[in-house]
Amino acid sequence: MEGRDMIGRARTGTGKTLAFGIPIMDKIVQFNAKHGRGRNPLALVLAPTRELARQVEREFQESAPSLDTICVYGGTPISAQMRQLQYGVDIAVGTPGRVIDLLKRGALNLTEVQFLVIDEADQMLQVGFQEDVERILESLPKKRQSMMFSATMPSWIRKLTQNYLKTPVNIDLVGDSDQKLADGISLFSIASDMHGKPSIIGPLITEHAKGGKCIVFTQTKRDADRLAYAMAKSHRCEALHGDISQSQRERTLAGFRDGNFNILVATDVASRGLDIPNVDLVIHYELPNNSEIFVHRSGRTGRAGKKGAAILIYTHDQNRAVRFIERDVGCKFTELPKIAGDSTSVDMFGDTGFGGMRDRRPGGPGRSGFGGRPGFGGRSSGYGGDSSRGSSSGRFGDFGDFGQSGGGFGGSSAKRSGGFGGSDSSRSGGFGNFGSSRSSGFGGDSNTSRSGGFGNDRSGGSTGRRSF
Numbered sequence: 523m524e525g526r527d528m529i530g531r532a533r534t535g536t537g538k539t540l541a542f543g544i545p546i547m548d549k550i551v552q553f554n555a556k557h558g559r560g561r562n563p564l565a566l567v568l569a570p571t572r573e574l575a576r577q578v579e580r581e582f583q584e585s586a587p588s589l590d591t592i593c594v595y596g597g598t599p600i601s602a603q604m605r606q607l608q609y610g611v612d613i614a615v616g617t618p619g620r621v622i623d624l625l626k627r628g629a630l631n632l633t634e635v636q637f638l639v640i641d642e643a644d645q646m647l648q649v650g651f652q653e654d655v656e657r658i659l660e661s662l663p664k665k666r667q668s669m670m671f672s673a674t675m676p677s678w679i680r681k682l683t684q685n686y687l688k689t690p691v692n693i694d695l696v697g698d699s700d701q702k703l704a705d706g707i708s709l710f711s712i713a714s715d716m717h718g719k720p721s722i723i724g725p726l727i728t729e730h731a732k733g734g735k736c737i738v739f740t741q742t743k744r745d746a747d748r749l750a751y752a753m754a755k756s757h758r759c760e761a762l763h764g765d766i767s768q769s770q771r772e773r774t775l776a777g778f779r780d781g782n783f784n785i786l787v788a789t790d791v792a793s794r795g796l797d798i799p800n801v802d803l804v805i806h807y808e809l810p811n812n813s814e815i816f817v818h819r820s821g822r823t824g825r826a827g828k829k830g831a832a833i834l835i836y837t838h839d840q841n842r843a844v845r846f847i848e849r850d851v852g853c854k855f856t857e858l859p860k861i862a863g864d865s866t867s868v869d870m871f872g873d874t875g876f877g878g879m880r881d882r883r884p885g886g887p888g889r890s891g892f893g894g895r896p897g898f899g900g901r902s903s904g905y906g907g908d909s910s911r912g913s914s915s916g917r918f919g920d921f922g923d924f925g926q927s928g929g930g931f932g933g934s935s936a937k938r939s940g941g942f943g944g945s946d947s948s949r950s951g952g953f954g955n956f957g958s959s960r961s962s963g964f965g966g967d968s969n970t971s972r973s974g975g976f977g978n979d980r981s982g983g984s985t986g987r988r989s990f
């Protein structure tokens with residue numbers, strides 16, 4: 523609110539988008555009232571995935587219908603975006619690649635940007651994205667307010683942010699020693715051998731999703747396709763990953779949001795930021811590449827003060843990795859009793875070639891598995907990875923509808939500050955200032971008493987731009 527650069531960390535689903543959105547919208551409304559509307563954007567928000575960019579733009583649109591927003595991202599015709607930019611926009615949200623493309627074509631002029639937001643900053647500053655982000659920053663005026671947000675902020679990233687921010691305020695609502703997941707998420711683990719995994723998915727969903735929505739995370743696009751295909755024989759389910767055409771990705775996500783089907787099998791393209799109502803269960807079908815991704819994947823449930831469950835399926839040789847996650851994330855898994863292989867399900871998955879997954883499993887041959895090589899933790903970049911920051915090999919080892927609470931945001935004051943649907947959390951640390959007895963809340967006292975330390979000391983951990 524004071525206009526200073528900032529780094530913000532708060533748990534998943536606690537309302538970071540509106541936390542940065544509301545002050546920006548407020549200031550732009552005031553600016554426009556004073557100076558009239560211009561053609562070039564006054565705010566730029568960068569997000570790592572197209573779906574997240576769209577979601578953020580939608581949130582701006584719904585909150586401030588009087589402002590003109592645009593979402594620019596790849597996989598869609600650029601000409602329509604160029605036309606819209608010509609008409610003039612107040613806020614541009616986008617993924618880095620398309621932003622650069624538009625800059626190169628001279629269609630996007632960022633010289634009037636007053637507010638820059640880098641959402642999911644720890645991913646955006648990793649190798650792959652970082653270069654693009656830097657190119658975009660070169661096109662921005664020096665005098666601006668820059669803000670970086672994420673639910674996870676490894677210390678090396680926090681250091682790196684100093685290169686892009688001027689004496690930033692740190693608002694850390696997670697703290698160092700506490701668990702880093704949102705409060706309402708119950709965590710379970712279940713051991714299974716690779717061949718048995720497909721057959722336990724059905725029973726897990728029946729038991730734990732309780733009729734609500736479920737996201738199953740796989741490591742590879744191929745496995746997402748195969749699992750979705752196999753599960754579709756008995757469940758309404760679809761796959762989401764980066765090889766699917768953008769229009770289909772959007773249809774799939776809309777169908778999932780609308781409840782047309784209840785199970786989404788996705789790669790990590792869906793792990794960050796997506797805010798889908800009523801996801802009651804997240805299943806880590808395969809271990810995530812690092813504990814940050816574990817936090818983000820799990821955070822697709824238990825949002826906005828709601829309850830949810832996340833289940834981690836692991837093989838016996840991944841035991842250490844599971845313990846590492848517990849330490850790193852400050853959580854404890856409740857081990858579920860083994861589920862006996864259901865021969866029908868096994869058959870169902872058997873003909874999909876799942877038996878051939880062994881070589882691709884985390885920790886499998888040729889990959890520094892989550893539990894593959896020893897030595898994860900400490901300052902290494904992921905479970906057994908190398909120590910170079912952001913290296914793609916340095917990973918764990920290849921390794922309610924809250925709606926928009928109405929109102930809109932036409933004026934200069936936010937009407938949304940009222941509690942988060944009566945969240946009963948006593949330590950949710952939400953940016954929205956809802957229901958937390960311990961949160962310093964965005965817009966409240968920014969000298970949060972819990973700042974100092976962005977969590978773990980591991981350097982690196984995941985890749986920036988992976989092909990999800």
Ligand SMILES: Nc1ncnc2c1ncn2[C@@H]1O[C@H](COP(=O)(O)OP(=O)(O)OP(=O)(O)O)[C@@H](O)[C@H]1O
Pocket residue numbers: 532533534535536537538539540672673794795796797821825826924925926927938939940941942943954956
């Ligand atoms: N004050 C509020 N009252 C009610 N709902 C809110 C409030 N603030 C935010 N929300 C809603 O809470 C949900 C989660 O918010 P958001 O997606 O911004 O979370 P986030 O902290 O960015 O999570 P992630 O780290 O996963 O990206 C959204 O549906 C949002 O509209």
